[in-house]
Amino acid sequence: MLCARCRAGLSTRASVAWPSPVPEGLVTPWATEAYDGAVRALVVGHKDRGQWGHRRVLGELLSRAVLAATADLDPEVPVLLVPVPSRPGAGRQRGYEATTAIVRCAAARVRSGRQVAVAPLVVSRGAADQAGLDAAGRAANVRHSMHCPSALLARVARRRPTAYVVVCDDVVTTGSTAREAQRALEAVGLAPVAVAAVAATQRTARQVTRPVGLGPWRG
Numbered sequence: 001m002l003c004a005r006c007r008a009g010l011s012t013r014a015s016v017a018w019p020s021p022v023p024e025g026l027v028t029p030w031a032t033e034a035y036d037g038a039v040r041a042l043v044v045g046h047k048d049r050g051q052w053g054h055r056r057v058l059g060e061l062l063s064r065a066v067l068a069a070t071a072d073l074d075p076e077v078p079v080l081l082v083p084v085p086s087r088p089g090a091g092r093q094r095g096y097e098a099t100t101a102i103v104r105c106a107a108a109r110v111r112s113g114r115q116v117a118v119a120p121l122v123v124s125r126g127a128a129d130q131a132g133l134d135a136a137g138r139a140a141n142v143r144h145s146m147h148c149p150s151a152l153l154a155r156v157a158r159r160r161p162t163a164y165v166v167v168c169d170d171v172v173t174t175g176s177t178a179r180e181a182q183r184a185l186e187a188v189g190l191a192p193v194a195v196a197a198v199a200a201t202q203r204t205a206r207q208v209t210r211p212v213g214l215g216p217w218r219g
Contacts, residue, residue, distance in 0.1 A: 023176055121152050
């Protein structure tokens with residue numbers, strides 16, 4: 001559980017969190033918190049220690065990033081939240097898909113303002129653990145490690161023929177994982193409008209700007 005003092009210290013607004021260096025072509029990434037202190041403990045506890053209850057507060061933080069990323073977009077167009085996938089077997093080992101769980105909690109909060117759906121469209125083919133890798137190493141490690149199965153894509157297209165696509169993750173570090181998820185989506189005709197994350201590491205250059213104005217996906 002998060003104590004009242006720690007909760008009171010959480011940010012109520014998200015900002016743009018560009019990694020440094022920025023992966024070429026990465027859409028605007030938004031994050032609500034810096035990845036340290038209580039927020040880091042929440043993410044690690046949820047992902048690696050089975051502290052399932054943390055998904056709610058993490059989802060609340062992610063929802064602020066989603067709202068900031070979509071604030072200037074047409075409110076009548078639905079938003080499709082696409083979680084960054086876990087490595088094969090990681091979800092089975094944990095007993096749940098950690099990022100998807102956070103994204104679903106975020107979607108429940110965002111829905112009060114607009115139509116939102118969660119679509120785990122991106123699947124990981126497998127990559128080594130990213131821990132300890134620098135920006136170049138992370139980019140090389142995840143390159144072409146994700147894809148969008150056609151059956152999943154067709155199912156979502158039937159339900160949401162038009163939508164803004166937002167890639168969602170727990171933490172933006174170098175941006176390489178989010179960029180690979182973006183590449184996999186673009187390869188099947190989906191152009192994400194932004195990346196939304198709970199937190200960003202201190203190596204990112206945080207600044208408040210408006211998101212890049214891309215159009216919605218039309219399936």
